[in-house]
Structures are given as structure tokens and as C-alpha cells.
Amino acid sequence: MVGLCMEFRRPAKARPGDKVAVVSPSFAAPGQAPSVHEQAMRRLSELTGLVPVEYPTTRKVGASARERAADLNAAFGDPGIRAVLATIGGEDQITVVPHLDADAAWADPKPFLGYSDNTNILSWLWTHGVAGFYGGSTQVQLGPGPAVDTCHAMALRAALITGERLEVTDPGQSEDFGKDWADPAALTEYGTREPTEPWAWAGPARPVTGRTWGGCIDVISWILTAGRFPQDPSVLDGGVLLLESSEDLIPAREFGFILRSLGERGLLEAVDAVMVARPPASNFTRMPDPAGRAAHRQAQRETAIEIVQRYNAAAVVCVGVPFGHTRPQWILPYGGTVTVDGASQRVWADFS
Template identity: 70%
Template sequence: MPLYVVQPPKARPGDQLAVLSPSFAAAGAFPQVHEQAMRRLAEITGLVPVEYPTTRRVAATAMARAADINAAFADPQIRGILAVIGGEDQITVIPHLDPELVRADPKPFLGTSDNTNLHNWLWGNGIASFYGGSSQVHLGPGPAVDDVHARSLRAALLTGERLEVTDPGESEDVGVDWADPRALTSFGEREATEPWSWYGPTRSVTGPTWGGCLEVIEWIMTAGRFPADPQVLAGGVLLLETSEELLPARNAAWIVRSLGERGILRAVDAVLLGRPPVSDFTRRPPAPERARLRAEQRDALVDVVLRYNPEAVVCAGVPFGHTRPQWILPHGGSITVNGIEQRIFADYR
């Protein structure tokens, strides 16, 4: 049976929004980008950002970061929570969280990458969230906030509307180094996106979502933090994307194959594959090679998914996860993957 999750109530302009660093405290390492992000966050949403003791504390302990998460859920004036960025050790924060606090006062949580840990934990405790959002990546840098990000941010925190997820037409894997003053005014090297690729039967699927960063999902599975019965995802939409670690296509496919062996691929009715990063600050292959690497990952993952579930509707290249512009998507909420019209709709209620 699918897991029942609660959709947290929306905030209203003037409410307080907790801004936390559950993983890496980029806000402390690069404060100018963070401070610009906070100004833009207030302008776009009308919410009042509230920082906590570890928001800017680099190398804070897992227990200290968990204490801030618990405090944010316990405070009735806080009406939403946004992660500054991801990291790589949030898995050690999860054991220190108090599920009774989140059940007593559910609030929208937004984050990406390593925050897959928190999304899975909230989902396991019956609370929906939103996969995406990083003040340090999507609000602070560059000349402005991308339109698709701003619209999905407002929908997730405030309006709860239904939006069509569209292709912004351009993408960057990595922006300007945050230590460079130009990071405050310049985007990274952007290029035109390829059309999304559709596979599987020509049908429309609407269902609750689960997933996130593929590498972190592997950690979650290894730590035993997923329900024993994969049918909790029955009829759902699986979200999968890869990180800036630039995992080779075959390694990504091995993880997805393990999800197939676990029964997860057979349980869902649709799979969305995020546009993968293929370059970083030290490696930027020529454009034809970047296109080849993206296609290589797409083909490898689609092959595995359809091998385990040929009835799944699959769309690859969707701009969520480790890409910019980025759509924030429901996690535990509803998405429609329409393979007939080749369109995607997200419900942010």
C-alpha cells in the first residue's frame, strides 16, 4: 500500500522561514553570496528569513545541526524551512531528529542533493516536502533568480498551485566560484538544452513522488532507511538525478539496477530523470563531449528502468536536481507525467 503523507500548510507573506545548513554551512564559508540570497529570498516570497546557530557554522557537529532542525520544527512562528545547500554527511544528522516535532507541526521543507536524506526521513514519518531549492546555488549567485526557480519556490512555500514543468531552454552545470566577486553578478557558462526524451507506453500517469540524488539514495538503502515493502511506492513517480561528483554512467546504472532488484522500479508507474551535470570547476569537456556524456547516462539509466518495468513512463532531461535553472518538485506530493502529450505537471499543494 502507498505510504500516506501529509501536505504541510503554506506560509503567508510576513511569516518566518528557517534557513538552515543541515549539511555544509556554505553560508559561513561564502557569506556575501548567502547575504544576497537572503535579500532575494525576502523579495521573492515576502517571508522573513531566520538563521540558526549552525547556519553559518562550518564544521558544526551532526548533533548541533540536528538541534537546529528540531528547533525550527518546534517553533510555531517558523512556517517553512529552506536548506542553504547539500553536502555529504547529512546521513549522520538523521538519527538525532525528533519525529514527534515534525508530526505535531508539519512545515514545508525545501532542499536538494544531500538533503535527500531529510526528504526520505520526513516522507517516512508521513510528511511531504519539496525536492529542490538551495539558497547558496539558486538564490544568491548571478544577476537574478531564474524564473522557473522563483515560480516553483513561491508555489512550494506560499501558493500551492499546479504548474507545468517546462524546459527553460538553457542550463549550466556549475556557476562562478563563490570566492570570486563576479559570482554575485554573473551566471556560469550556460548552453542550450536538448529536448527531453520520452520512453515507455503512451499513457498518462499521476502519482506521489519519491526519490532525489541517486548517490544519496544508495546511502539511504545501505543504511536501511527505506521501508521493507517497496509497494509503498506503488503507482508513484520516481525522481532520480545525479550530483556534481560526475558519476560515470555505468556506476549510476549499477545503483538504478539495485533499485530494480529491490523492487522499487517495478512498483512505480513513472520515472523522471534529471538533466545530469557533466562538468565542474576543473573539468569542462568540449560541447560535443558534454552532449555525449549526458546521452550516455540517459541511455544507461533508461535501459535499466525499462528492463525492470517496461510499462513505466520515463522522461529524461528534466531540469531538477544538480542543474540551473532548477525546478523545485514535490516529494511525496503529486506529479502528472503525461506520455501522450509529453508534458509534466507538478501539484504544489
């Protein structure tokens, strides 16, 4: 295992005209909604100048774990592929990880982009010393709506091509989910958007710059249960923990239980900063009114701050940053560095 005290390999940036793999390591959403996928591929090419390459299971709904792993191994092992992008998450990627080829990923490291269930692959790469990026699933962030959100487009280009340092800012509005993909309006309209709340800050007024690890808190609990993370919490010493929750809308109490377990494991004590994303507060089947949505976000915010401070009062905590399941979405380095500045109450991401 490779930890924070050891060197990570940061994949080289792609250049316009290079090929990038587009894969479905969890659910093959492009097979269910091909028009959204095809619009995503057009936009990916327009924004980056890169050439998307599909694999046998990219559109194959119901592909086995071994089949999906074979596509990932082929992409990681192909010198002509310069990045790997997930189309979407899902719920069974944990069964894909045992079939992945660490030697291929290490020999020619290339950035992997995804979030949600893709926490599995990002954390697996992290434990093998390969940095990636949290966010950017094409079927959700590129395909739907009238355009790609500005902050997402900036972060995508930075992750894949330019590698600059960007300030992570609040876009001022947010949606929990978009139009149903079966509705033609999914290609031209956003979901219901509402104003965002100011980010909440806690802990000392000091800047922290550290290497990131974390992801979707639901999936993190699975990874730790499966024993796929180093036992020694010192691998996170001085790092920045990224946490976000999914469209399953787990209550703040359950979020707190998982976070408490991270504290008991020693992971909260090890890090110097914790960033918690703005959570979705509604989905296609659960649609609380504005007050109910605000209450859900407030409860998770208060729970996150209380539990982190219980285990690590010296950690800088920022809650509300849009890097998870809401849109617009910032992509963040995973195994790269982020600065969480409790003094200026600003966040910076290094995409090099």
C-alpha cells in the same frame, strides 16, 4: 513507516510576513561565502515576502551532526516557523538523521526544501508521512548570479505560498556550475550556459499521476544501505520516482549499477513513472568540451531508459527535466503529486 497507500500530511502554506528557517544540515556554505548567502536572503524576502531566520549552525562551518540536528529540531518544533529551507547539500547529512525528532516534524508539519544531500532529510520526512519539496537550496539557486531564474522563482513561490499546479517546462538553457563564490562576479554573473536538449521519453503513451519519492541517486544508495527506507517496495506502488545525479559526475555505468540495484529491490517495478533530471556534465575540476558533455548526458540517458524498461516496461520514463544539480532548476513536490504524461509528453507538478 508511512507509505504511498497511507495519508501524507501536506504542510500548510506560509503567508507574507511569516518566518522561515534557513539551515545548513550538511555543509555551512554561508560561513564560507557570506556575501552570496546575504544576497540569497534578500532575494528570498523579495520573492516571497517571508522573513528568513538563521540558526546557530547556518554559518558554522564544521558544526557537529548533533548541533545541526538541534537546529532542525528547533525549526520543526517552532510554531512561528512556517517552512525550512536548506542552504546547500554536502556529504554527511546521513549522520544528522539519527538525531532528528520525528514527533516535532509530525506535530506541526512544515515544508522542507533542499536537494542533493538533503535527500536524506526529505526521505526521512517522507517515511514519517510529511511531504516536502525537492530543490531550492538558497546558496545555489537564490544567491548567485544577476537574478533568480524565472522557473525557479515560480516554483519557489508555489511551494511556499501559492500552492498552484504548474507545468514543468524546459528553460532552454542550462549551466552545470556557477562562478566561484570567491569571485565578486558570482554575485552578478551566471555560469556558462548552453542550450538544452529535448527531453527523452520512453514507455507507454499514457499519463501517470503519482506521489513522488527519490532524489540524488548517490544519496539514495546511502539511504538504502543504512536501512532507512521501508523493506516493502509496495510503499511506492503507483508513484513517480525522481532521480538525479550530483556534481561528482558519476559515469553512466555507475549510475546504471545503482539503478539496477533499485530494480533488484523491487522499487522500479512498483512505480508507474520515472523522471531523471538533466545531469551536470562538468565541474570546477573536470571541464570536457561540448562533445564530451553531450556524450556524458547521452550515456546516462540511454542507461536510465534501458534499465528502467528492463525492470518495468509499463513505466512512463522522462529524462532531462531540470530538477537536480543544473541551473535553472525546477523545484518539485516530494511526497506530493507529479503528472508525467507520456501521451502529450508534458509534466505537471502539484504544489498544494
